[in-house]
Amino acid sequence: MLHKWKQEFLYNFKSITYFLGINYTSLMVNPRIQHRPTICYRPIKPSDLETLERIHSEVFPIRYESEFFQSVVNGCDVVSWAAVDRSRPDGQSDELIGFVTARIILAKDSEIADLLRYDSSRVDQALVYILTLGVVDAYRNLGIATALIREVIKYASSIPVCRAVYLHVISYNNPAILLYTKMSFNCVRRLHGFYLINGQHYDSYLFVYYVNGGRSPCSPLELVTVIVRCMKTGLKSVAAKLMMAKVKWPKGNETRGPVLTQNKRMTNIECSGLEYV
Numbered sequence: 001m002l003h004k005w006k007q008e009f010l011y012n013f014k015s016i017t018y019f020l021g022i023n024y025t026s027l028m029v030n031p032r033i034q035h036r037p038t039i040c041y042r043p044i045k046p047s048d049l050e051t052l053e054r055i056h057s058e059v060f061p062i063r064y065e066s067e068f069f070q071s072v073v074n075g076c077d078v079v080s081w082a083a084v085d086r087s088r089p090d091g092q093s094d095e096l097i098g099f100v101t102a103r104i105i106l107a108k109d110s111e112i113a114d115l116l117r118y119d120s121s122r123v124d125q126a127l128v129y130i131l132t133l134g135v136v137d138a139y140r141n142l143g144i145a146t147a148l149i150r151e152v153i154k155y156a157s158s159i160p161v162c163r164a165v166y167l168h169v170i171s172y173n174n175p176a177i178l179l180y181t182k183m184s185f186n187c188v189r190r191l192h193g194f195y196l197i198n199g200q201h202y203d204s205y206l207f208v209y210y211v212n213g214g215r216s217p218c219s220p221l222e223l224v225t226v227i228v229r230c231m232k233t234g235l236k237s238v239a240a241k242l243m244m245a246k247v248k249w250p251k252g253n254e255t256r257g258p259v260l261t262q263n264k265r266m267t268n269i270e271c272s273g274l275e276y277v
Contacts, residue, residue, distance in 0.1 A: 033138055038087040041151060044080040044099060046073045051096045059134035061197045068131075072101050078131065079103070081151045083144045098135035100148040104159075105129050112166055112206065115188050116214055128156040130167035133176075149183060156211050163214030170195055171203040185209045 044052065053069050071078045083098035107113055107125040116127075130152060135144045156162045168191070169176045181187070185207040194204035 035087055035089070037085045037139065037142065039097075039139075039142070039144060039147070040084055040086050041081050041147065042084065043075070044072055044082045044096075044101075048082060048096050049073045052099060055096060055099065055134055055136060056132065058136070060132065062195070064132075077103060079128075079155065081148055083135070083139075083148060085139070096136075097139045098144045098148060100133045100152055101131040102152050102155075102165075103129050103131055104162075107163060110166075112164070112188070112208060115208060116163055122161070124161045126159060126162045128152060128159075128162060128165045130165065133167075145179060146183065149179075153209060153211065160212065162212055164211060165209040167207055168194065168204045169207060171205060177205060180207045183209070 049069055052072065053064075053066075056064055056069075070076070072080050078101055080099060080101045082096050084094050085097050086093045088095065105127050106123070107116060107127050108123060110127050110129070112127070130149075133145060133148060135148075153165055156165045167180075167185075169180065171190070177187075186209070187205050188208050189206040191204045191206060193201035195202040
């Protein structure tokens with residue numbers, strides 16, 4: 001009961017702060033931060049280059065080329081959002097504390113084309129692929145990563161031809177896996193040996209968040225539903241044909257019951273139908 005009360009209180013508290021236009025994250029205090037943060041979000045810009053490279057090297061075990069960072073800060077085929085703490089002292093109020101980078105990809109050219117139900121005749125159908133997401137250690141567990149992902153989802157939803165947001169997560173990154181699961185991403189595939197880090201292979205999970213009516217081609221539940229529907233239709237068809245069969249009374253013995261008879265053609269049709277069922 002106490003846990004449920006805490007959840008209800010937190011939900012109501014978030015709702016009130018949202019209604020009043022207060023940043024809920026700014027009211028949360030991390031022991032590693034000596035002030036009350038005021039988190040804001042903006043696009044990444046060229047002046048963020050050095051900080052962006054540094055945080056990537058601290059957060060990720062994978063080394064990224066300089067061309068990637070140039071593409072991010074200059075907005076070349078990459079969209080990005082930065083998180084900053086406006087209440088940071090010493091002129092650091094606009095310095096990155098978190099980021100997310102993403103790229104638009106045509107659905108037909110993506111690795112999840114087989115996981116989408118979309119009109120393949122339209123070559124403009126697109127997806128948003130999250131490239132990197134990170135928050136500096138002192139600002140974690142404040143909801144910043146969640147807010148950054150929501151920015152990506154909002155962006156993807158604003159593109160009429162976009163059908164999903166997707167990303168890869170290394171198999172041992174349990175906090176990230178929990179985060180995406182809580183945000184209603186679907187884990188659709190496990191890719192063995194996807195990452196190669198320091199000479200060792202690691203598996204990856206593929207997560208998808210569908211937008212603008214996009215969805216998987218056929219879920220297991222939908223497949224079972226289709227099979228049951230077909231079976232019902234087949235049984236109804238057989239029953240109807242049996243009811244339409246001719247009824248003949250044998251001559252010379254009126255005490256016998258009716259005898260159902262069918263011609264050879266009808267029998268063959270019904271047997272053929274049963275083979276498919």
